Amino acid sequence: MKFFTTLSLVFTCWILNAQCPSGDVVLLSQAEVDTFVVTYPNCTEINGDLQIGLQFDPSDIADISGLSTITSVENLIIADNPLLTDLGGLSAISSVNDLRISSNAILANLNGLSGLSFIHGNLLIEFNAALTDLDGLSEITSLGGELRLRANTSLTDISALSGITSVGTNLRISGPNAFTHLGGLENISSVGGNLELWSTFLTDISALSGITSIGGYLDIYNNASLTSLMGLDNLASIGGYLLVSDNATLTSIASLDNLTSIDGVLQIFSNTALMSLTGLDNLDATTITGTTFLEGLYIGFNPQLSACAIESICDYLGVALNEGTITDNAIGCATREEVETACVVSITDISQTDIKLFPNPTSGRLQLRNITAEHVDVFTSQGQRIARYESPGQELDLSALPPGVYHLHLIAPDSAHVARVVKR
Incomplete structure (x- = not known):
């Protein structure tokens, strides 16, 4: 009898340890959420992804509070849930590989993620029209992958990200986010991949002043309200190309004056208010390099740009084999020949x-x-x-x-x- 009692206890322990389904858990409707809660009331560790909703296939999920026992998942995906207002039910999760929150039309806050402190991969927050802040993410200190904030049209405050000190791959700010400054990113000192800045209402990037290096390219484009690059003053190196384009009110790039090297093409075009290339003076011209399909240098369609004969540009143009196009800028920088003349004349x-x-x-x-x-x-x-x-x-x-x-x-x-x- 004692043998059978022991065996029963072992079997019971095995059942409790198998309290979650194996693999990914995909919940595409409120009925599926409710069924999961009833079927797996003691589920804590999911050995796979937890996906709530499916991109481009709107769900009727409105309440996920029954998932409160879950403490561990691989990737957490919350997508296209137009009735979901909060993430109550996920506060026991402390770490994930990737976190993606996308296209949740009336999601008002992320407070339900207040227990999350580690993201080993990517943090992607995009197309959440009602989201105003990121306060539920204030405990995150480590981000091993990409940080992407895209087209969150009511998002005015990203200060909850102030615990992040480095971004493992890309930092992408894009689309019509509502914030005008990047307060919350001031403790980031390095970006392992690319840095993209494209945001309709962005006027101030001074919070990026801690960044000294970018592992990939730097792309600053289509920032309708950005007048200067103050905040990139300490940037010394870029591991890819440098592109500054379609910034309607940008008058100066002088804050790039500590930049000494890139590794790719240099393109400055369609900045209607830019008057000078001062700021690129210390750039090593030998780090401006073309590709099979792109010339190393392109400066064009900047109607106010008249001062291009700075040291780095002159050094690049001084090598006859270096390909480059300078066109349709103001007098003084209208053609390559005009800039070359200005470079050689004392x-x-x-x-x-x-x-x-x-x-x-x-x-x-x-x-x-x-x-x-x-x-x-x-x-x-x-x-x-x-x-x-x-x-x-x-x-x-x-x-x-x-x-x-x-x-x-x-x-x-x-x-x-x-x-x-x-x-x-």
Whole structure:
């Protein structure tokens, strides 16, 4: 009898240890959630994924509180549950490989994930229209894979991510998220993969100031409200290409001045307010490299960009075999030939010569003496080139310019000179 009692206890223990189904658990309806809770009331450890809902196949799941006994899963996927308002029932889970929360239309918060402290793989939060903050993720300190925040149209606060110090692969901010700054990412010091910044309302990326290296490429594009790259001041190296494009209000990339190396193409295009490439001066030109299908350098369609003859660009263009296109920018950076000319000409202030410009200040007509200029370029005090006079002879007519201070670059066949002129 004692033998049978022992055997019964062993069998009972085996049943309790087999309290979860084997493999992935996929729940696609409220009925399936309820059936799982009844069938496996003591399930704690799922040796596979827990998937709640299926992308592109909306479920009727509204309540997952019955899953509260689960403490361990491989990957946690919560997708396309238009009736789900909260994640109550998942607070006992402390670690996952991947966490994906996608297309849950009225999910208001992530508080049900408050027990989660480790994500060994990816954290993907996208297309959750009602989500306003990430407070349920405040205990996460380790992220081994990708961090992606995409098109969460009500998400204004990501400060709960402040415990994360590194991103193992990619950091992607994309689509119309509602946040205007990246407060919450200030403790990240390295990104192992690519860094992508594309967000309609983003105005401030200063929280990225701790990042010193990016293992992959840096892609800054389609940020309609971003005026500067302040926050990338400590970035020293990029392991892939550098692309800055379609940023309508970006006026300066000067914050990239600590960047010394990339490993790929350099593309700056379609930034309608960008006036200068200052910030790339310290970039080692030998790290700008093309591919079979892409030239190493492309600078185009930046209508205000007139100052391109910085050291790194000049060094790259100085190698005849280096392929590059410079086109449709402002005067001074309109063509490759124009930039190459600016690179090789040393500019001298006229105060060190016998060249005379008078009257100065002038109300319009300016006399030139002791120089035969091939052309004269006129810059505003902000460095924007606004006019060019071809073969001006002994007189310039500046009457069309508004009053202000201007810098004239006088280009002669064998020399170049700069002069400061006041227009009344």
